[in-house]
Structures are given as C-alpha cells and as structure tokens.
Amino acid sequence: MAQTSRTRNRARSQQWFERAQQSLVEGVNSPSRGAAVYSPGPIMLERGQGSRVWDADGNEYIDFMMSFGALIQGHAHPALVQTVSQAMASGPHFAAATSAEIEAAERFRRMVPSAEVVRFTNTGSEATMLALRLARAHTGRRKFLKFEGHYHGWYDPFLLNAHSHPPEQLGTVENPARIPDSEGIPPSTFDDVVLAPWNDVSALEQILRRQGHELAAVITEPIMANMGCILPRDGYLQRMRELTRDCGTLLILDEVVTGFRYAPGGCQEYYGVQPDISTFGKALGAGFPVGAVAGPRSILERMSWGEKMVLHYGTFNGHRLTMKVVAANLDMLSAEHAYRQLHAVGNAAIAGLKEVFRRRDVKAIVQGFGPMFQIYFTERDAIHDFRDYCKHVDTKLYSRLVHRLLDLGIYMTPSNGLHWIISTAHTDADVQTLVEAADQACSGLS
C-alpha cells in the first residue's frame, strides 16, 4: 500500500475517518473510496463547485475524478442547482407517470440513434442486469460472453475476471483462469459465462464459431474503462458487430462510462457501431443516480406487462427530480460546443502530461483521448488488454504519483484501474495547473 508524506493538513479528515469506522464498514460505502486505495485513509470531501472540491480541512483541489465520471457538468452547476430546487419544491418523485420522464426520454432518443425506446434504471449495474435479462428472453439462450478485465457492475454473473490479478494467476489466453471477483456467488452462476480476451479478433472468431449459436449476448465496454483507459484496436468493435449478428447473438454495448462522454451518441456514434442493446449511467445523471437501457422496440417491449414479460420493477425508476436533471443535462450537452470543448481540454491535458514524462525521462504513457484518459507506468508503447495491464503496468508507482498530486491540490483516485475525467467545468487553466503539479510530482519519483 502506498504511503505518503501528506504535506497538507488532513487532521479533520483523519478524525472523521476514525469516527466513520464506528458506523460504516471500512469507514466508507464502497471499498474503492477507503484506506485500501487512499492509504492511510480517505480525504473527506465536503464541498464542490465547478472543477473544484474542498476537503474537511479546507484544502482545495481541482477534481479530475469527478465522481468516477458522473459529474460531466462539474460540481453544483448553477442550471442544475436551479433545476433540482424547482423539482424538489414541486415534489421529487411520485412513482407514477410524469411528463419529466417523457422529456428526458425524448432528449435521450435524439442523442442516441440506436435508442428507439429507453428504460430508466437507478444505476449502471441495474441497467446491465436488465440488458442481460432482456437478451436472454429475446434469444431464448442462457449463456453469454464477457471479456477479461471488463466490469459491468456488481450483478453476480458479471463478476468473473473483472479485477486485475498477478500475471502468474491468469492462466493462458486460450484457457484463462476463471477468477470470481466476489465471495457469496454460487459457482454454478458462472456455468453460463463464456470468458474471452478482449481486442483479439481471432480469439473472438474462434469462440463464436464454436459457441456463438448458444450465446444470448456478447457484452463489452467500447473502451475498457476499468483497467484505466484501453482503446479498441482499429475495426475490432465493427468486427464484433458482424460476428455477433452472424450467430444471432445480441451485442450489448455497455456505455455506462462512455455514454454522453465522447459524443452525443457515445462510443456507438464515435466508432460507428450499432449495438442491439446499450446501457448507460454516470454522465447521464450529472451526479444523480440513474442508468438506462436503450434499444429497439422489438427487444425492449418484452418488458410490457403480460404473462411472458421480462420483469423490471423499481420504486425509484424514472425518479422525477432525476429526470428533470437528465433533461437539463442533455440539453446542455446538445450545445454545439460541448463535445468540442470536452475533447480540446482533455487532449491538452494528455499532451501536457506526455510532455512532462518525456522531459523528465519517466517511463510512462498517457492513453485515451479527449474527455477520458489514464497514465500507465510501463515500458510498453500501449496497453491493449487485461493481460497487458496485469503484466506490464506499475500500479504502485501510479498510486505514489497520485498521492503526491493530492498533496499538490489535484484530486484523483490513486487506483490505476480508473481514469482521468474532463468535465465541461474544466478549463485550460486547470490543465495548466495539472501539468505543473505533475511536473513537480515527477521529481524524484521512483
């Protein structure tokens, strides 16, 4: 676990953390926020505005984590503050039909061409869970294929080889070790899961030739966002589309991270791939908990009431206040300059960081483009998949870098598996500050 000198005063964070451990497991509500990542303990954040956050001791940071990408408009955007207070004043939720959910869905469909219809959920995990159920019902098949190193939320069947592991535990590409990510899952759950390496066309061709006819779905992240930021090789997603179509297997594109981030229509627009079903979350709600499943009527209407329906219930589905936020958020993201700005600011940050590493002779690459990227300490020119990540990335050195950056006023998770996020609130000046901090943090880093 990385230790840090912690030059900033974090006495209040420390006090809160001690208190937190009396009531919360590990003092947090998700292990990725606790001491396992933020050793010796988490920084308690108390306030956010624009691109900035402040901790319990009053320290200011530029936030490049942005709630794991949920805060596409930064913190406390004034238009969203107004939307939320108006929605709250008129009733946040009725669990009944509302015009708010229609307005959100109409905007969603305008931006995502594959969304003939949409169903809102409360989280990305619920969305992927529902997508798989729909795919199984639609095809009448039980099995599905997931890729090594892809995370699709915490639903049982997805929790196979989503975490990284030491290289000696991985098995071979042809015969990968099947490693559950959680206790408490019956091993038989994974009998229906076919595991494949990602970014490897010939492996996918072979598996689908053998087993394609029995697969309900192939689920993939379009950009691997849970091993940092790993881009698909040229033509890979397009070939996956052809292969799945040929064997009657549905393609589920998990855009929980990439949706509304790279383009109005997410990565499916950016890479020109038409999925059968796609899932969304994070940036959709600009900080509010929401997910979505989108696709053609022929598949999604299986949820319509009837004896043979695909069941999807939820007290908070289409939460009124959240739907108002979604509509306002999508309106802002529809502005012509929104994605141009996200890409320009992100690309400037990437270029600046690359230049720092070059000048300081640090063996690190910056991978990704525009609004999302990751730094890898590696001898490699690129990281292409799960195995590259497990074998060739020095995640401990990355953690040390981020702990230094935290001391220099840059907020980011020290976990190398996540990624740097640019929101519409970030400016060129924020990028400049990041690059200067990175330069300082690299001094003597080893």
Ligand SMILES: Cc1ncc(COP(=O)(O)O)c(C=O)c1O
């Ligand atoms: C690609 C992907 N799918 C699904 C999920 C699950 O989303 P949530 O955390 O909102 O349940 C995540 C979360 O990080 C994700 O990265």
